[in-house]
Amino acid sequence: MGEASREEYKIQSFDAETQQLLKTALKDPGAVDLEKVANVIVDHSLQDCVFSKEAGRMCYAIIQAESKQAGQSVFRRGLLNRLQQEYQAREQLRARSLQGWVCYVTFICNIFDYLRVNNMPMMALVNPVYDCLFRLAQPDSLSKEEEVDCLVLQLHRVGEQLEKMNGQRMDELFVLIRDGFLLPTGLSSLAQLLLLEIIEFRAAGWKTTPAAHKYYYSEVSD
Known part of the structure; x- marks a missing residue:
């Protein structure tokens, strides 16, 4: 079973249109707006603590698929940019929603756990x-x-x-x-x-x- 098929079970909590967007991103990333995909995953992770615990593997699968297909990193760049935005506003997020804050920490740790550069954790995420x-x-x-x-x-x-x-x-x-x-x-x-x-x-x-x-x-x- 490939990475993409292993991720599909996590997509069921989305509406039909978003499910299709994510499934396409996993199988044919060049056919969709990958910045939009990154925003969809981050938004859902901030609302759903169960999803935030597992989203890192889905992100890793999309990054791998994009790299094989186009040798690019549009999705990873969009994901890291969005994580940085939420990081800069983390106190406001915590004040607004304790659950959203906990989901964010869970998500960024999950991304740190899965994303690698030359088999090493991403230095940009350490601090x-x-x-x-x-x-x-x-x-x-x-x-x-x-x-x-x-x-x-x-x-x-x-x-x-x-x-x-x-x-x-x-x-x-x-x-x-x-x-x-x-x-x-x-x-x-x-x-x-x-x-x-x-x-x-x-x-x-x-x-x-x-x-x-x-x-x-x-x-x-x-």
Whole structure:
């Protein structure tokens, strides 16, 4: 099964016209307006947190298809330009819609996870991703379980990659996380548990030991 066919199941939440646009972009990218496609994917990712967790693979598939067909990067350029616009307005987005903000962080981390240049993560995304994670580690964000959950999930996903790209910023981020855990003003018990889990996860080399998995996930299920 090709990349395009693997992506089609994610398209079902769109209207019929948009479904056709995305399916064409996956199979024959030269036949559609790829900047429009990039905007459609970003817009939907900001509204649908389930889609935002998986959209990176679709973006990667479109980039690969465009590269094979035309050797160009119109879609990637449009995608990165739009991510930059939303990044610059991230505080306004957070103030307007906490869900939209969480979706954006999930999406940009997903894009960072999937997009590669010469088999390396994109340097252009390293600091924007870090800045989003630093925002999630501020005291007012740590008081909201949605943001703590997002922070921990994204660190599980891309933390090891980010640390390889800039270890100093990861050290600084975990100072904030430890401070937030040790000074738990307004932190829920679940938020404290999640922060402790990610601290131990990194300390174990970005791996979960069987004992830690049993402890944390039994606690969360309880």
